Amino acid sequence: MVRKNKKKTCAILIIGNEILSGRTKDQNVSFLALWLNSNLGIKIEEVRIIPDIEKEIIKNIKELCKNFSYVLTTGGIGPTHDDITAKSISKAFKKKYSYNNEALNILKKYYGNQFNDPRKKMAKMPEGSKLIYNPSSAAPGFIIKNVICLPGVPLILKSMVHNIKKYLKPGAKIYSYSINCQTVESKIAFELGRTQNKYKKFVEIGSYPFFRLGKIGVSIVIRSSKKRLLQSCHKDIIRIIKNKKIKIVKGT
Amino acid sequence: MVRKNKKKTCAILIIGNEILSGRTKDQNVSFLALWLNSNLGIKIEEVRIIPDIEKEIIKNIKELCKNFSYVLTTGGIGPTHDDITAKSISKAFKKKYSYNNEALNILKKYYGNQFNDPRKKMAKMPEGSKLIYNPSSAAPGFIIKNVICLPGVPLILKSMVHNIKKYLKPGAKIYSYSINCQTVESKIAFELGRTQNKYKKFVEIGSYPFFRLGKIGVSIVIRSSKKRLLQSCHKDIIRIIKNKKIKIVKGT
Numbered sequence: 106m107v108r109k110n111k112k113k114t115c116a117i118l119i120i121g122n123e124i125l126s127g128r129t130k131d132q133n134v135s136f137l138a139l140w141l142n143s144n145l146g147i148k149i150e151e152v153r154i155i156p157d158i159e160k161e162i163i164k165n166i167k168e169l170c171k172n173f174s175y176v177l178t179t180g181g182i183g184p185t186h187d188d189i190t191a192k193s194i195s196k197a198f199k200k201k202y203s204y205n206n207e208a209l210n211i212l213k214k215y216y217g218n219q220f221n222d223p224r225k226k227m228a229k230m231p232e233g234s235k236l237i238y239n240p241s242s243a244a245p246g247f248i249i250k251n252v253i254c255l256p257g258v259p260l261i262l263k264s265m266v267h268n269i270k271k272y273l274k275p276g277a278k279i280y281s282y283s284i285n286c287q288t289v290e291s292k293i294a295f296e297l298g299r300t301q302n303k304y305k306k307f308v309e310i311g312s313y314p315f316f317r318l319g320k321i322g323v324s325i326v327i328r329s330s331k332k333r334l335l336q337s338c339h340k341d342i343i344r345i346i347k348n349k350k351i352k353i354v355k356g357t
Numbered sequence: 358m359v360r361k362n363k364k365k366t367c368a369i370l371i372i373g374n375e376i377l378s379g380r381t382k383d384q385n386v387s388f389l390a391l392w393l394n395s396n397l398g399i400k401i402e403e404v405r406i407i408p409d410i411e412k413e414i415i416k417n418i419k420e421l422c423k424n425f426s427y428v429l430t431t432g433g434i435g436p437t438h439d440d441i442t443a444k445s446i447s448k449a450f451k452k453k454y455s456y457n458n459e460a461l462n463i464l465k466k467y468y469g470n471q472f473n474d475p476r477k478k479m480a481k482m483p484e485g486s487k488l489i490y491n492p493s494s495a496a497p498g499f500i501i502k503n504v505i506c507l508p509g510v511p512l513i514l515k516s517m518v519h520n521i522k523k524y525l526k527p528g529a530k531i532y533s534y535s536i537n538c539q540t541v542e543s544k545i546a547f548e549l550g551r552t553q554n555k556y557k558k559f560v561e562i563g564s565y566p567f568f569r570l571g572k573i574g575v576s577i578v579i580r581s582s583k584k585r586l587l588q589s590c591h592k593d594i595i596r597i598i599k600n601k602k603i604k605i606v607k608g609t
Contacts, residue, residue, distance in 0.1 A: 122563050125401045126533075127390030128578060129565070131383070134406070138379030149377045151413075154386070154404035157563075161403075184543040185564040186550035223546030258566060281378075291436040294475030298438035311374050311409075312437040313381070314510060326380060 113147045113276025116173040118165055119154040120190050121180040121257055132259040133179050140266055146276035146330070147175065157181060162193035170251050175273060180257030182246065184223035190254055191230045191247070198249060200231035207236055208245050215243035230254075238268045248272050277330040282339050284325040287352040290314055293323065296345045300338065307331055308338045322354060365399045365528025368425040370417055371406040372442050373432040373509055384511040385431050392518055398528035398582070399427065409433060414445035422503050427525060432509030434498065436475035442506055443482045443499070450501060452483035459488055460497050467495035482506075490520045500524050529582035534591050536577040539604040542566055545575065548597045552590065559583055560590045574606060 117137060123129040134152055141147040150173065155161045162181075169176045181190030195202035208228035213220050227244040237246035237253065241264040246255045253269055255262050286293075290312050301310045308329040315322050325342055329335040346353060369389060375381040386404055393399040402425065407413045414433075421428045433442030447454035460480035465472050479496040489498035489505065493516040498507045505521055507514050538545075542564055553562045560581040567574050577594055581587040598605060 119404075122561060122580075123565055123578065124386070125390060125404065126531075126578075126580065127387040127394070127401070130387045134376070135379040135382045138377060142379070149379070150408060152371075152377065152404075152406035156402060183564070183566070185546045186553050187563055221543055223543035226546075258568075260568060279378075291473055291475035294437045294478075301438050309374060311439055312435070313375055314435070316510075316512060326375065326378075328374075328378065 113145075113274065114150045114173045115141060115147050115175040115177060116151040116153070116169045117149060118162075118169060118176055118178045119152065119180060119257070120157060120162060120178055121154070122156050122187070124154050124180075125156055133255075133257070133262055136259070136263065137177060137179075137266070142279050144270065145273055146278040147273060148276065148279060157187045157189055159189055159193045159196070162190060163197040166194055166197040166252060174251060176252045177269075178252065178254045179262060182227065182244070182254055182256055184226050188226075194249060194252060194254065195231040198231055198252075200233060200249065202229055203232050204228050205230050205234060205236065205247070208247075211236075211238075211243055211245060235272070237265055237272075239265050241265070279328050279330050280332050280335050281326060281328040282335065284327075284339070284342055284346065285315075285322055285354050286325070286346055287320065287322050287354055288346075288349070289321065290323050292349065292351070293325075293345065296349075297325065297342070300341050300345070303341070304329075304334060304338050307334050310338070310342075365397075365526065366402045366425045367393060367399050367427040367429060368403040368405070368421045369401060370414075370421060370428055370430045371404065371432060371509070372409060372414060372430055373406070374408050374439070376406050376432075377408055385507075385509070385514055388511065388515065389429060389431075389518070394531050396522065397525055398530040399525060400528065400531060409439045409441055411441055411445045411448070414442065415449040418446055418449040418504060426503060428504045429521075430504065430506045431514060434479065434496070434506055434508055436478050440478075446501060446504060446506065447483040450483055450504075452485060452501065454481055455484050456480050457482050457486060457488065457499070460499075463488075463490075463495055463497060487524070489517055489524075491517050493517070531580050531582050532584050532587050533578060533580040534587065536579075536591070536594055536598065537567075537574055537606050538577070538598055539572065539574050539606055540598075540601075541573065542575050544601065544603070545577075545597065548601075549577065549594070552593050552597070555593070556581075556586060556590050559586050562590070562594075 138149045181188045192202050230247045231249045234247035234249040239245050241261045311326040313324045390401045433440045444454050482499045483501045486499035486501040491497050493513045563578040565576045
């Protein structure tokens, strides 16, 4: 694992019984991981999925915000009784849970004369939060300290994510190569291990078997923030594969 | 959140850089959550995704195995250098990391004269482990204390999961209803909150907006191990929806 940019690490905290019950499949982790890396060079180093329980949210926020540069939460910022993210984070940070005036104005304008109490709740957040604007459905996310709260609905989250950019300091971009070959892991395991030792912590080498259209193969994925080292590692692995007369295939 | 069967809770620990990088989307959480609930009445109460780093695995195993009846790990039990789950769990439990004779025999039989060192590594595990048989690709998972280690490849994991049944004590089955209606959350938020208060911790009421084929709606999901209370709660919610003249739709 490449851990050069300690200050540009990130954890995701998914708050939602519907993910834990299996009813809903998470779609945000993969999107956020790819987006954060390609746009900001920020690496996801841990993900947790927890239930809609206040003490669980408080405990996890406290732990994660100490250990990572940023914590992104998804879920629990809607109008219903099970949306308790903003209130719980207020408690975790000992901030007042109160109406944000800017959020109130945005929602008032959006809902007009249908601006009822459950909708007003979506303007309540920890005092001192800054807003993450929401071009889809108005209700904003927010950032308080190093914790950024986004909704769980993937379409809405995707439409908001570019609005978190200004709050995050970029890290070094992580480059990667994938080498897909027609072999089994155990045929290249020894040499891959030796190559990992050569590049130590500067290049991360992963090996992932795949089964596609009746064929088995291995994807070797190498990642690093050091472009030259990565290219050198790539050459080494290509040499190993060619020496073993293993066929390289496109795509996985 | 229904927390009646404290002793039948479960956490999932996903070990794999490929999930954290966004390259691979996890498919196992949803499958395992549904399977464990419908077959054994065991509830997933936390999921963590962590990198292939020994100290992270050790730290998380120690934490989770104390707080949950069972911990299921996925990933990191293959033949390559980045497969370090078995070794790390041996360290977490201060058990010798050594060859399991039964696993060695299974793999020897499966691979015949192609049984090389990387493949032999798949028979190494914490001393005292029991095997989880693998009908797809022979390499077994294992159980040690309350930690059950499965592979990360979804097809293989699915083929093995019925073999964990004999090691797990069942909990009370969780029943559920979904009520899908053409409305927005804020129109029913107040009444749902009141209904949640009525049934307290015995019924869990979740509200999830959906967007499908140009229509917006809300799925109300209610879950409980108490069948009668659940039916009564279901009736209450149907009454609320009918009183508000909201249309109930099929599917989400």
